[in-house]
Amino acid sequence: MLEYPEVMTFAAQLQSTVIGKKVKRVLPPTKAHKFCWYNGEPADYDGIITGRRIVGAEGFGIFAELSFEDGYRLCVNDGVNMRLLPEEKLPRNYQLAVCLDDGEVLAFTVAMYGGIILHKGDYENEYYEKSRQGISPLGPEFARHFWKTMEESKPTLSAKAFLAAEQRFPGIGNGVLQDILFHAGIHPKKKLEEIKDEERAKLLECTVSTLREMTELGGRDTEKNLYGNPGGYKTKLSKNTWKAPCPVCGGPITKEAYMGGSVYYCPQCQPR
Numbered sequence: 001m002l003e004y005p006e007v008m009t010f011a012a013q014l015q016s017t018v019i020g021k022k023v024k025r026v027l028p029p030t031k032a033h034k035f036c037w038y039n040g041e042p043a044d045y046d047g048i049i050t051g052r053r054i055v056g057a058e059g060f061g062i063f064a065e066l067s068f069e070d071g072y073r074l075c076v077n078d079g080v081n082m083r084l085l086p087e088e089k090l091p092r093n094y095q096l097a098v099c100l101d102d103g104e105v106l107a108f109t110v111a112m113y114g115g116i117i118l119h120k121g122d123y124e125n126e127y128y129e130k131s132r133q134g135i136s137p138l139g140p141e142f143a144r145h146f147w148k149t150m151e152e153s154k155p156t157l158s159a160k161a162f163l164a165a166e167q168r169f170p171g172i173g174n175g176v177l178q179d180i181l182f183h184a185g186i187h188p189k190k191k192l193e194e195i196k197d198e199e200r201a202k203l204l205e206c207t208v209s210t211l212r213e214m215t216e217l218g219g220r221d222t223e224k225n226l227y228g229n230p231g232g233y234k235t236k237l238s239k240n241t242w243k244a245p246c247p248v249c250g251g252p253i254t255k256e257a258y259m260g261g262s263v264y265y266c267p268q269c270q271p272r
């Protein structure tokens with residue numbers, strides 16, 4: 001799943017590759033995907049954006065979005081993979097393909113679920129709006145937002161729930177969460193009321209520094225970028241690493257199902 005670092009990486013890679021290019025045609029999905037959403041019929045996208053130039057690309061929360069001439073926008077959410085490749089290398093199956101006038105194609109695929117939404121700045125969706133309005137974790141407003149959100153949160157909320165649930169911090173999900181909590185030395189199930197002031201400050205600091213490092217390195221190594229390559233950030237706690245010893249103390253890592261996803265933690269370095 002795409003989270004903040006991957007969304008920002010997509011945006012940067014799109015900015016340096018497709019801006020200024022014109023859409024040659026849009027190919028509809030090769031087969032229906034039960035959990036892929038569009039705005040209207042994807043077969044109609046071709047008639048709307050063909051001939052239009054790509055004028056912008058941005059990332060926010062869990063969305064990456066391209067903008068076209070005349071105000072059209074194509075956004076994808078965290079469940080959508082995007083690849084830029086030569087047209088002759090287009091995969092056999094995709095949920096949308098945007099062919100460009102230089103012979104390259106942007107191919108969109110969905111594994112579990114995802115939205116590929118063409119709109120005119122009027123997409124009404126709770127996640128989209130929260131992501132749009134979300135405060136960037138790397139921006140100057142984030143610390144204030146973090147403290148305010150913590151103050152407003154129930155004291156019984158766990159660290160994982162606080163950071164990754166209810167879109168309090170769009171773009172922070174069950175992926176980036178693992179290393180943020182590891183760096184902060186906080187157990188995912190530790191309740192806010194059990195987290196002391198200095199640990200809270202550490203949590204803020206590690207949220208920002210971890211996301212900055214992940215973003216600067218082009219996303220996590222568990223996700224693929226626009227060219228199909230894993231990101232340059234080596235995850236410390238993830239599905240890739242959890243069988244290896246803790247990188248700090250050498251002890252075993254615990255994997256547990258918690259709140260709709262696995263959590264990984266070191267019981268030594270992240271005591272309860």
Ligand SMILES: [Zn+2]
Nearest residue numbers: 246249266269
């Ligand atoms: Zn450890």
